[in-house]
Amino acid sequence: MNADLSMTLPELVLAVGAIALMLVAAWGGQGSTRMLSWASVAVLIGAGIALAGPASSGGAAFGGLYRADAFAAFAKVLIYGASAVAIIIAPRFFAAGTGDDLRPEYPVLILLSAAGMGMMVSAGDLLTLYVGLELQSLAAYVLASFMRRDTRSAEAGLKYFVLGALASGILLYGISLVYGFSGTTLFSSIATAYGAGHSLGLTFGLVFVFAGLAFKISAVPFHMWTPDVYEGAPTPVTAFFASAPKVAAIALSVRVAVEAMGPATDQWRQIVIFASLASIIFGAVAAIGQTNIKRLLAYSSINNVGFVLVGLAAGTPEGVAATLFYLTIYVVMTLGSFIIVLQMRDAEGQPVESIASLAGLSRSRPGLALAMMIFMLSLAGIPPLVGFFAKLAVFTAAVHAGLYPLAVAGFAASVIGAYYYLRVVKVMYFDAPGEGYSGRATPIEGGLITAMAVAMSPIGWIALGTLGVWTTTAAKALF
Amino acid sequence: MIQAIAFYLFATLVIASAALTITARNPVHAVLWLILAFFNAAGLMVLVGAEFIAMLLVIVYVGAVAVLFLFVVMMLNVDFSELRSGFVRYAGIGALLAVGLAAEIMVAFGAWSAGKIELARRAAPTPETVPNIEALGMLLYTRYLFVFEGAGLVLLVAMIGAIVLTHRERKGSRQQNVARQNARRPQDATRNTRPTIGAGVEL
Numbered sequence: 001m002n003a004d005l006s007m008t009l010p011e012l013v014l015a016v017g018a019i020a021l022m023l024v025a026a027w028g029g030q031g032s033t034r035m036l037s038w039a040s041v042a043v044l045i046g047a048g049i050a051l052a053g054p055a056s057s058g059g060a061a062f063g064g065l066y067r068a069d070a071f072a073a074f075a076k077v078l079i080y081g082a083s084a085v086a087i088i089i090a091p092r093f094f095a096a097g098t099g100d101d102l103r104p105e106y107p108v109l110i111l112l113s114a115a116g117m118g119m120m121v122s123a124g125d126l127l128t129l130y131v132g133l134e135l136q137s138l139a140a141y142v143l144a145s146f147m148r149r150d151t152r153s154a155e156a157g158l159k160y161f162v163l164g165a166l167a168s169g170i171l172l173y174g175i176s177l178v179y180g181f182s183g184t185t186l187f188s189s190i191a192t193a194y195g196a197g198h199s200l201g202l203t204f205g206l207v208f209v210f211a212g213l214a215f216k217i218s219a220v221p222f223h224m225w226t227p228d229v230y231e232g233a234p235t236p237v238t239a240f241f242a243s244a245p246k247v248a249a250i251a252l253s254v255r256v257a258v259e260a261m262g263p264a265t266d267q268w269r270q271i272v273i274f275a276s277l278a279s280i281i282f283g284a285v286a287a288i289g290q291t292n293i294k295r296l297l298a299y300s301s302i303n304n305v306g307f308v309l310v311g312l313a314a315g316t317p318e319g320v321a322a323t324l325f326y327l328t329i330y331v332v333m334t335l336g337s338f339i340i341v342l343q344m345r346d347a348e349g350q351p352v353e354s355i356a357s358l359a360g361l362s363r364s365r366p367g368l369a370l371a372m373m374i375f376m377l378s379l380a381g382i383p384p385l386v387g388f389f390a391k392l393a394v395f396t397a398a399v400h401a402g403l404y405p406l407a408v409a410g411f412a413a414s415v416i417g418a419y420y421y422l423r424v425v426k427v428m429y430f431d432a433p434g435e436g437y438s439g440r441a442t443p444i445e446g447g448l449i450t451a452m453a454v455a456m457s458p459i460g461w462i463a464l465g466t467l468g469v470w471t472t473t474a475a476k477a478l479f
Numbered sequence: 480m481i482q483a484i485a486f487y488l489f490a491t492l493v494i495a496s497a498a499l500t501i502t503a504r505n506p507v508h509a510v511l512w513l514i515l516a517f518f519n520a521a522g523l524m525v526l527v528g529a530e531f532i533a534m535l536l537v538i539v540y541v542g543a544v545a546v547l548f549l550f551v552v553m554m555l556n557v558d559f560s561e562l563r564s565g566f567v568r569y570a571g572i573g574a575l576l577a578v579g580l581a582a583e584i585m586v587a588f589g590a591w592s593a594g595k596i597e598l599a600r601r602a603a604p605t606p607e608t609v610p611n612i613e614a615l616g617m618l619l620y621t622r623y624l625f626v627f628e629g630a631g632l633v634l635l636v637a638m639i640g641a642i643v644l645t646h647r648e649r650k651g652s653r654q655q656n657v658a659r660q661n662a663r664r665p666q667d668a669t670r671n672t673r674p675t676i677g678a679g680v681e682l
Contacts, residue, residue: 001621008625015632022639062625105643112636119629131629138633142640157644 007058007068009050010076011118017043018111025104033104037087040107044080044087044114051076060124064186067124067255074324074474075121075251078331079244083114085335085448086240092442093236093342096349106146110240113139117248121255126175126185129252133171133216136245137164143240144233156232163215163225171212177205187260195263206261210271213256216249219309220278223302230298235351238294239338242301243331250305250327254312254320258478265315272313273406279306280410284417292353293341296420297334300379303417304330310410311394314401321468321475322393328467329378329390329456336452337375339445343368347438355424360433368441369428371453378456380421381414386460393468482526489522506552514545531612 005012021036021043028036056073060066087107094102112135119132141164145157179185181201182193194202215222230238257268283303290296308330311323343365344352362369378387391414398407441449455463496516503509517540524533606614619627674680 004625015628019635063622065623066625103643105639109636109639109643112632112639115632116629119625125626127623127626128629131626131633135629135633135636138636138640142636142643145644148644 003054003058004061004066006054007061008066008122009053009055010047010080011115011122013047013050014043014111014115014118017046018108018115021104021111022108025108028104030101030103033102033106034091036104037091037107040087040111041084043111044084047114047118048077048080064188065123065125065128066119067122069477071251071255071320071324071474071477072118072122074470075247075327076118078247078328079114079117079121082243082247082331082335083110083117083240085339086110086236086244088444088448089239089339089342090234090236092445093234093351096345096351096439103146106143109139109143113143114244117244120248121251123252123255124187124259126179126187126190126260129256130168130172130175133249133252134168136248137168137216140164140241140245143237144229146237147234150232150234152232153234154232156229159225159232160229167212167215167222170208170215174205174208174210174212177201177208181205187256190260191262194261202264203267206264206267207271209256209261210253210268210275213249213253214271214275217246217253217305217308218302219275219305220282220302221275223279223282226302227295227298230301231292231294231353235294235338235342238297239335239342242297242334242338246301246305247327247331250308250312250323254323255478257312258315258320269313269315272309273403276306276309276313277406277409277413279303279309280413281306281416284413284420287417287420288423290420291355293344293355293358293424294353296355296424297337297341300337300417300421301334304334304379307391307394307410307414310398310403310406313403313406314394314397316397316401317472317475317479318400319394319397320478321471322397324471324474325393325467326390328471329386332452332455333375333379333387336371336449336456337379339441339449339452340368340372340375342445343437343439343441345437345439346435349438352437355427356431357434357437358424358427359431360436361428363433364436368449371449372428373425374453374456376421376424380418382418384458386456386458386464389461389464486523486526489519489526492516493519493523507549510545510549510552513548514541517541517545529611531615534612 017040021039024039025032025036051073055068056070058068061068087110090106091102116132116135116137116139119128120136123129123132141157141161144160145154147153175185178190181199182190184190184193193199211222215225218226230241233241257265257272261268279302283299283301283306287296287299287303290299304326308323308326311319311321311326313319314322341353342351344357346352346357358372361372374385378385381388381391395407395411398404398410440446454460493516496512496519500509500512500516503512517536521533521536521541524530524536605611609617672680
């Protein structure tokens with residue numbers, strides 16, 4: 001039992017930390033929010049340090065329910081990092097005249113959500129998968145409607161909740177079919193059942209499980225909630241949604257696909273290829289008409305999930321490594337873009353979200369415009385920037401797996417995507433300057449933007465080799 | 480022999496109270512009949528050796544769900560005669576639903592007897608020697624401990640979420656200060672005076 005518990009140390013740290021901070025908040029009240037935010041970041045760092053022990057190499061705990069391997073550890077590092085950023089950028093957003101104060105529950109809910117995401121990426125059993133997913137989603141529903149006085153935020157929370165509950169239902173239906181026809185919820189035994197032969201019930205289960213997971217990663221055709229929720233939720237929460245839960249849900253899908261349904265690769269590959277191409281094309285086409293930067297980034301996340309799924313469709317260790325590689329770079333690009341969106345404030349300090357307001361940013365805030373350009377071009381996958389190598393990795397994996405049509409179609413569709421990213425750059429650099437934004441980035445935000453922009457610029461190439469080695473090690477843990 | 484008597488007693492009472500649940504004119508009575516039905520169903524469960532489910536029925540259904548029903552019925556003042564008004568109009572759809580459900584039960588039994596569902600491969604088959612409450616407890620607190628604690632966290636998040644989204648600080652509300660109340664001594668609060676006639680008391 002002790003060995004089992006030591007493998008789950010990151011989740012224990014997060015859960016105990018969240019409960020302790022909740023108690024501090026109960027007595028400290030509103031005034032303790034800032035201190036609690038930093039304490040939560042410390043808890044996340046503590047959980048990250050806990051990954052160094054058996055949590056990243058221990059193997060299976062609790063009779064296979066929980067997996068502590070390099071794959072889980074890699075995903076958790078990304079998740080904790082993104083969660084920490086989401087906590088750090090929140091106080092200033094809420095302080096500057098949004099009408100709602102940041103309450104101490106915000107960091108606590110993110111911690112609990114991170115614990116749930118840890119359970120998701122470490123799941124070795126359908127039960128762990130579901131409980132982790134619900135823990136993450138439930139906290140996310142509350143976070144989406146965190147600004148109670150803002151009707152858009154309330155709408156986002158309600159929409160997310162209703163559609164999320166529907167997706168959970170679809171997922172659970174699939175899980176019950178898989179359980180009924182394989183007799184087990186353990187991933188390794190499910191793989192045996194899939195390997196044993198063709199069964200209609202198991203195939204149905206697979207389809208429903210993938211449909212449920214596709215909702216959670218917002219892949220087309222289960223993406224409808226994404227733009228509305230991303231637009232309505234408070235910007236730091238949107239940044240969180242676009243990064244950490246996405247990593248967790250994709251890592252979870254990869255693990256289910258490879259570990260539980262590996263012998264049925266031919267069956268799920270069709271689904272993944274369809275979702276991938278549909279996401280790339282729809283995400284790119286629908287983004288063209290957007291005028292709201294948060295909605296644009298929502299479609300951009302749908303588009304990027306499509307590219308991530310190209311790596312999964314390959315179904316090889318190389319493909320999984322490419323998926324993780326892409327995810328890492330995607331998280332940095334997206335978080336960077338959202339921190340820049342946080343800087344968009346009018347003279348009264350109210351948040352502005354229209355793309356048109358970016359006009360002339362290159363003259364009023366050249367540094368910010370340069371960083372935004374790097375993120376946009378990197379998201380588009382323009383060669384000298386790091387985002388290009390992410391796309392290269394997934395397409396290489398697809399080609400090596402013999403999926404030539406997918407690689408060609410995906411590559412062609414990425415050109416459509418480049419259009420709307422370039423449009424943002426055009427507005428910033430070539431349009432007549434508008435009112436401009438008030439306020440300056442805090443040193444922390446400025447530092448984060450600079451660090452992320454540098455990492456995505458050609459200087460970031462030096463880190464790519466190490467990242468490649470790590471992702472390969474992480475991917476090998478699954479096969 | 481005594482088992483047969485107990486079975487027929489419980490079974491008759493379940494059916495009778497279920498029938499009364501749907502025919503009772505007064506909704507409060509209907510809920511009370513429902514509670515009786517739950518109790519008797521729990522008795523049936525004990526007879527087949529599923530004492531855990533029996534306890535669950537009593538605790539969850541009688542203790543929580545039925546009482547909740549009772550509160551809803553008593554507080555919301557639902558007009559049941561209006562709810563029942565469209566009976567003849569919707570009888571056809573109702574019958575269709577009933578036929579569909581019956582067909583589903585038959586299909587389920589067919590699948591069960593055809594043996595396509597792999598009960599033998601279960602992760603935790605029903606043990607022979609220990610009572611099932613003990614067996615469930617053993618599983619919940621050992622093998623499934625991690626998931627069990629995770630479910631606890633889900634409930635905690637639900638609680639935090641409900642409070643975050645609904646709780647408002649009310650300005651000007653007078654809250655009870657228990658410590659201050661306890662610290663108050665009689666001599667701080669009361670005063671003995673002996674007023675002379677016609678002088679009154681100064682407060």
